[in-house]
Amino acid sequence: MRRLIEFPTHHREELVDITEDVKRAVKESGIDNGLAALYAQGATAALMIQEGWDASVRTDVIHCLQELIPRGVWLHDRQDGNGDAHLKAGFIGPSETIPIIEGELGLSTWQNIFFCEFDGPRKKRTLICTLIRDP
Numbered sequence: 153m154r155r156l157i158e159f160p161t162h163h164r165e166e167l168v169d170i171t172e173d174v175k176r177a178v179k180e181s182g183i184d185n186g187l188a189a190l191y192a193q194g195a196t197a198a199l200m201i202q203e204g205w206d207a208s209v210r211t212d213v214i215h216c217l218q219e220l221i222p223r224g225v226w227l228h229d230r231q232d233g234n235g236d237a238h239l240k241a242g243f244i245g246p247s248e249t250i251p252i253i254e255g256e257l258g259l260s261t262w263q264n265i266f267f268c269e270f271d272g273p274r275k276k277r278t279l280i281c282t283l284i285r286d287p
Contacts, residue, residue, distance in 0.1 A: 161272035196237035196271035198244035204264025237271035
């Protein structure tokens with residue numbers, strides 16, 4: 153089963169919690185055991201599994217990446233000013249695979265799934281959620 157999950161982003165850089173959207177897709181699929189393969193469309197977006205309880209973790213991730221990969225110093229910035237966004241997205245990566253166990257995502261208590269926006273805000277971002285049943 154494949155589901156497109158679409159949503160807006162509101163800031164240039166943000167981590168959007170998409171855990172409930174993916175959980176809903178798993179529930180609607182009726183898959184008891186298998187895999188959720190998640191893919192962020194866009195060259196300036198990524199996916200990350202991280203602690204979801206404390207919002208300061210999201211802020212720390214953004215600040216860390218801003219320090220490691222600053223804005224405005226890359227060759228691609230001459231094209232459209234978002235060289236850092238491309239590098240951040242490549243550094244984090246566009247996909248995550250999560251086991252489905254007894255109809256639930258195999259995340260720990262503190263883990264959530266985040267769509268990483270590095271070149272927003274955008275009216276529409278798309279996550280491709282492919283759910284695969286164990287044979």
